[in-house]
Amino acid sequence: MGAARGSVVGRRGRERGGVDGRQASRDAAPTSRRAARQAARAGRGGVATTLLSILLTLVLAVAAGAGGAALATHWFPLASADAAQPHSAQLLSAATQPQQALSAPVRTCSIRPETEAPAALDFHGLIVDAQTGEVLFEENPEGTHPTASVMKLVTSTSALVTLGPDYRIPTRVYPGNVPGSVVIVGGGDVTLKSSATSYYEGATASLAELAAAVEAAGGATSVGYDTSVFGGDPWHPTWEQKERTDGYISPITALMTDAGRTDPNNMYSPRTTSPAQDAAADFASAVGAPLDDAVFVEPGSEPIAEVWSQPVSELVEYVLVDSDNVVAEALARLVAIERGTGNTFEAVDAAADASLEELGLDASTFVGADGSGMSRDNRASASLIVSLVEAIHTDTDGLGFLIDFLPENSLTGTLKDRLGTVPAGAIKAKTGWIDQVFALAGTMTAEDGTELIFAIFVPVENPDGSQITGLGNRNALDAIAAATWSCGATLSNY
Known part of the structure; x- marks a missing residue:
């Protein structure tokens, strides 16, 4: 992608008059x-x-x-x-003398000292004027690299385009194949509450509601559970086990409560290794019946109780502001199911491709190994991500509200404690970090008032797992963003 995106040069004039x-x-x-x-x-x-x-x-x-x-x-x-x-x-x-055109601001402000710093690693980036689409800076914008959580921009837009903003995820209870038994069937709502309170403050579905409905219908003698909506491995092979104990992600199943947190109110609580079994056991306890793995849904039966998640338009706020990996993975699976590509990790890529193409974007540089960006096997180019942010910025398909869900420097989400040298809220961007890359993509209002759209990445040269990023690399990424803010419309590609 080059300057062919086009430019608009502002014109100013002045009138001259008078008689000597x-x-x-x-x-x-x-x-x-x-x-x-x-x-x-x-x-x-x-x-x-x-x-x-x-x-x-x-x-x-x-x-x-x-x-x-x-x-x-x-x-x-x-x-x-x-x-x-x-x-x-x-x-x-x-x-009536014609106005005289003045030349555009001279672009002489360079961020090369920041992008070429050793800590910037194998830097990739693209920065454009949000108003004109003019490319102000680019460095290998078509090259691919791991995405980290910038992947969540793809997942969130795919969910809105494919499922729709009003779609709610059900959790249902059916009669079991054993007389008097019931089966709780997960539909992919990972925000289902195990108790009265939850980290997900807006969560609208709970085990307590389901249990009360079952009791009102006559109770149960035993409880089974069903997670068949999602298939395949619940844990991606490239995910580090430490991410579970650090509180970033849990095994992905269609039935779980509080996204697998052992402490439902703590954002970074360690996650269980058996989220479906734990949720089923909590439900059975609430019903007052034993859990029985041999109980299945009675064929042809209708649900006797159901609860519904928040709509997708609200779930994506967790995905973007707090970078919630489990909600992202659930939405990516549901998109794949709706697109007919499958219900496993392997189905995510084709479903995301189809969603991007529906938005008119070129997905040729995209590889979706998962929905959260936790896998080092995800790939995207800065050019694709900028095009996606542009679609959000121009409210394509009603996506414009997502701008309000992007973390703001020094104010919200994963940027709350970053980029303190820039005025608070001047940068709205999705953050990303795994061992192989630090990333930042979104919009900024530069010091001179120019609105910019950008995607910048500090990846290791070889993302096979042999190289690891550190805090110094994140600082280098933030230095590039801050320097871009200072340059604004005078940002040069040299």
Whole structure:
């Protein structure tokens, strides 16, 4: 992607006008000549009349030369009216002079010292003017690299395009195949509450509601559970086990509560290794019946109870502001199911491709190994991510509200404690970090007021797992963003 995106150069002009003393003399000259002719005609009556005419002509000429058109007006009102016409024409001509175009601001501000710093690693980036689409800076914008959580921009937009903003995820209870039994069936709502409170403050579904509905329908003698909506491995092979104990992600199943947190109110609580079994056991306890793995849904039966998640338009806020990996993975699976590509990790890529293409974007540089960006096998280019942010920025398919869900520097989400040298809220961007890359993509209002769209990545040269990023690399990424903010419209590609 180059400067062919196009540019609009602002134009300013100024009017010039006014009449100087020389112009006044030229305006007054016709008055003197007319006076002389009138005097000559009158002179045929006698010498005295002729001398008087000559004298008056000399007086008028002197007055005109000194800018004394007022004197001529006093003595000869008709001649004065005629004399005003050239003056008015000159003013009109001056007022309608064409405006003069001024050149655009000279782009001389460089961020090369920041992008070429050793800590910037194998830097990739693209920065454009949000108003004109003009490319202000690019470095290998078509090259691919791991995405980290910038992947969540793809997942969130895919969910909105494919499922729709109003789609809610169900959790249902069906009659079991054993008399008196029931089966809780997960639909992919990972925000289902295990208790009255939850980290997900807006969560609208809970085990308590389901249990109350079952009791109202006659209770249960035993409880089974069903997670078949999602298939395949619940844990991606490239995910580090430490991410589970660090509180970033849990095994992905269609039935779980609180996204697998062992402490439902703690954002970074360690995650369980058996989220479906734990959720089913909590439900059975609430119903007052034993959990029985041998109980299955009675074929052809209708649900006896159901609860629904928040709509997708609200779930994506968790995905973007807090970078919630489990909600992202659930939405990516649901998109794949809706697109008909499958219900496993392997189905995510084709479903995301189809969603991007529906938005009119070129997905040729995209590889979706998962929905959260936790896998080092994800790939995207800075060019693709900028195009996606542009689609959000222009409210394509009603995606514009996502801008409000991007973390803001020094204020919200994963940027709350970053980029303190830039005015708070000037940068709105999705963050990303795994061992192989630090990333940042979104919008910023630069110091000069220019609005920019950007995607910048500090990846290791070889993302096979042999190289690891550190805090110094994140600092290098933030230094690039801050320098871009300082440059604004004068940002140079050199």
